[in-house]
Amino acid sequence: MSDQVHIVEVGPRDGLQNEKTPVTAEARIAFIEDLIKAGLHTIEVGSFVSPKAIPQMVNSDQVLRAVNHHPGSEFHVLVPNEKGYEGAKAAGAKVIAVFASASEGFSKANINCTVAESIERFAPVMERARADGIKVRGYVSCVLGCPYDGEVKPSAVVSVTKKLWDLGCYEVSLGDTIGVGTPAKARQLLRAVAAEVPMKNLGMHFHDTYGQALANLYAGLEEGARVIDSAAGGLGGCPYAPGATGNVATEDVVYMLEGMGIATGVDMKQLVAATNGIARLLGKSPVSRVASALNAKARN
Ligand SMILES: CC(C)(COP(=O)([O-])OP(=O)([O-])OC[C@H]1O[C@@H](n2cnc3c(N)ncnc32)[C@H](O)[C@@H]1OP(=O)([O-])[O-])[C@@H](O)C(=O)NCCC(=O)NCCSC(=O)C[C@@](C)(O)CC(=O)[O-]
Structure with a gap:
């Protein structure tokens, strides 16, 4: 395996949205600037959602405006409905992400509507984005299990992914929320979805609650998937996904890819510095195994 993999860094959004410690817009901007310095150029920086649902993302307009000038970088923001679209567009968004679920329980808890209603909500957003020249990425949550409904059938994931693809998403990221x-399950799922949506347009967004994320990514890479979502330091989680821990850590993904001969263009030293900066602010150690190993080495 020696071809290119595209990393979508989700730390400043998914990584911070569920943190108890308030993170100011300035601190989130500094974190994003550090990630850019490390060589990450596709970064999810915020969301235009209800501030009651996700208070941490309240300054996303300020954050997006501050970082948007960086040439060669692409910044994504989450948008659940037309109100969110208007906010994102006003702040200068060039790429937005709509987010659906493969399971009804999570859909209801997360965005207060059924899966079918969410697709209906996204249709006018997609139409407006197309007219405004804004690219739209899609997410499907709970692709390998739901905290409310339990097991999720691959056919449910295929159906929602196909709907987002048919609506015009350029890429759909599959979330093991x-x-x-x-x-084996990740592999089976990717095969099933790739029968309907090209593998090159599928992202792998795997949380690491049971320590399986890197192994699942490796299985996905073997199947031909080439887009990986990850968060610096292994930050992440969603208040509507009780018991879930963070995303797979970007450091761990970069270390694995480089070890496989896949160049990432990421400077590990700078990345660990970015992770250490945000970890200090949050008052906790990074869960990334690679960051922990390199920090321990630096201390000795
Ligand atoms: C979708 C809604 C808004 C529905 O929430 P709702 O209560 O059904 O919305 P509503 O239309 O009835 O409006 C209620 C209030 O929210 C306001 N409102 C309505 N829309 C917006 C908006 N866009 N921005 C700001 N405010 C908004 C609206 O103006 C109103 O304000 P009020 O009159 O009460 O003052 C809400 O449930 C919500 O914001 N949910 C977001 C939840 C979220 O962000 N979750 C985390 C991201 S998803 C995730 O992490 C998974 C992922 C993507 O990483 C992949 C994976 O791991 O699986």
Whole structure:
């Protein structure tokens, strides 16, 4: 395996949205600038959602405006409905992400509507984005299990992914929101979805709750998937996904890819510095194994 993999860094959004410690817009901007310095150029920086649902993302307009000038970088923001679209567009968004679920329980908890209603909500957003020249990425959550409904059938994931693709998403990221997947299941799922949506347009967004995320990614890479979502330091989680821990850590993904001969263009030293900066602010150690190993080495 020696071809290119595209990393979508989700730390400043998914990584911070569920943190108890308030993170100011200035601190989130500094974190993003550090990630850019490390060589990450596709970064999810915020969301235009209800501030009651996700208070941490309240300054996303300020954050997006501050970082948007960086040439050669692409910044994504989450948008659940037309109100969010208007906010994102006003702040200068060039790429937005709509987010659906493969399970009804999570859809209801997360965005207060059924899966079918969410697709209906996204249709006018997609239409407006197309007219405004704004690219739209899609997410499907709970692809390998749901905290409310339990098991999720691959056919449900295929159906929602296909709907987002048919609506015009350029890429759909498959979220193992609660990190329950194992490699065989991840592989089976990707095969099923790739029968309807090209593999090159599928992202792998795997949380690491059960320590399976890297193994699941490796299985996905073997199947031909080439887009990986990850968060610096292994930050992440969603208040509507109880018990779930963070995303797979970007450091761990970069270390694995480089070890496989896949160049990432990421400077590990700078990346660990970015992770250490945000970890200090949050008052906790990074869960990334690579960051922990390199920090321990630097201390000795
Ligand atoms: C979708 C809604 C808004 C529905 O929430 P709702 O209560 O049904 O919305 P509503 O239309 O009835 O409006 C209620 C209030 O929210 C306001 N409102 C309505 N829309 C917006 C908006 N866009 N921005 C700001 N405010 C908004 C609206 O103006 C109103 O304000 P009020 O009159 O009460 O003062 C809400 O449930 C919500 O914001 N949910 C977002 C939840 C979220 O962000 N979750 C985390 C991201 S998803 C995730 O992490 C998974 C992922 C993507 O990483 C992949 C994976 O791991 O699986």
